[in-house]
Amino acid sequence: MAKLPDRRPETLGGYIVHGVPFPVETDPDSLAFLKQMAPLQIEQDYKITYLHSYGQDSPWFAAASNKKLLASRDPESGYAYATPRGHDMYSGQETEWIDITETPAHIHAFTVCYFGSEEFLPETPYVLCLIKFEGINTLFLARLFEIDPEEPSLDWIGMEVKPRFLRNSKLKPTDVYFIPA
């Protein structure tokens, strides 16, 4: 019978520090002194690739990649959602798709982000806004361009805007963004 390994293979690499300070003897005084030891900290990476499904909202992204802006609407009440929903929150019924690419729109609220989450830090400062479409009951969160992020003003609220689409779709809600009309 082959000899079974009695040691885990050693490798260099991993943590930067080799030889962590520690008392030479583990006598009671030395062990008690460990209560004064500063905490050790290590780095841990964590990276995941998700397969994210847009599910029933998928047609919206297909439309945006073809330069069309869709919304959803309850077929009976006509209550319409600028950010699509598969089912109406009041009737519980399945919604239908409508095309709002040419629907007049204006800024309902906005901000300029000078700081942000790690993923978006390279894009700062960027303008976030909630868009109100004429005849549509709910809003749509989007980026705003062709406006100076260093000169924000409450006067931007109410400004008429129009959609513009990425030439190369990323299949993200940012495939559509807005500029002053």
Add this chain to the structure above:
Amino acid sequence: MRPVYALSGGVSKFAKTRQDKNFQAVTKEAYDYAIQDLEIDFPTFTSIVDGSVASYFSDHFTRQLMAGIMAQDYLGLCPKPSHRVEGGGATGGLCFQEVWKSIASGHMDVCVAYGFETMSHVETWKGNEFIALASDASWDYPVGGFYSGYYAMMVTRHMKEFGTTVEQMAHVSVKNHINAFSNPYAQKRNRYSIEDVRNAVMVAWPLTRLDICVMSDGAAATILASEEGIKKLEDAGAKIPRPLVKVTGIGRGTDAMRMSDRPHVEFDTFMEDYATEQEKADDGTRKYYEGLWKKGTRYPGVHSFRAGRTAGNMAYKHAGISDPLEELDFVELHDAYTSSEIQTYEDLGLCRYGEGGPFAASGKAHMPGIDYGVQLPEKPVCPVNPSGGLIACGHPVGATGLMQAVFALWQLQGTIKKHFDDDTLQVKNAKRGAIHSHAGTGTYVTVSILEQEV
């Protein structure tokens, strides 16, 4: 439902980082303090407590699933029943109410709520990313997910709609920071002026760094009991101060995750479904709101939190409160942003919708006897965030709502001096207070009323 009493609580030191201990040991600081405040020893309390509820928001921050059971284990509570609750920033408030339910239902006699968050394990910008994942990952996050940005959008609408000013928002920051100056548990104990707040680094227009709470490591714990539970503890030697503090009101509300989906209801619907009893009864207020609607206001839109209004109305009805400003002696509310404190004044009926800005600068929500360095036209009526709130105490998410419960309990026990070693923040003759816990862009909101038993 049986009467439920809050008996004791503990709060760990909130700090930017608590790398000296892991989350279990930080939680134990708060838990041990709550037990010691009952003047009962650990094994005796362990033998009496029936179970617990764990409160923490994000598995990402600890990079640890099922962290709740690790705290339960470290606190020596196994094999007693427990579960974890999670509802964003309202996690602590939800936890408090779950413990209330366990006791009110008769399922338990003594139950502990504990909560924690260790946000220092990642850089601030990564932490902001984790928090932003508490927005719709298909529709909100990819557009530039950043909670300060979301709240900034709300406040630009509030400013446009109601004329709220950045200086009024800064009043909240000045008040809460100066309150926290006398709170040894607070993370930020600084005195700021209105100018300091406005001249701070702009994060998301018009919110500056001093309009926004910070990320924290910390924990808090609260022990609740039934009358039978109190008897068991006292029979075992616990010292529970009288008058007792009773939980007399519980309210919760919700709203759509995507704030773009929030409705914009007409006047009649607002008055029927959302107006407070006080607003419904007052002709002047009715006319005031008619005027707002004529100018285009619709409710809640993105300027108001109907989840907060729903929770407040429910809790007030439960507690028999009709005029919260006059009938509450203090409020500890979820001021993740100065703007959201202003929005919440309105949701909780401390003032009318649209009047939160002037209310913030009026002095009504300030503590008496403290020099805030600003001119306040009116006397304090109902101090809001006497502890310093999230803006100054910090916001270790799972602990925050329970921190509010502990500070409220100490106010009602009249023991702020004992716990803070300073009575500056003791609300004199505090008989009744409210705690308000708030998640996301207003998705889950809880309001709980605590009061001295007569």
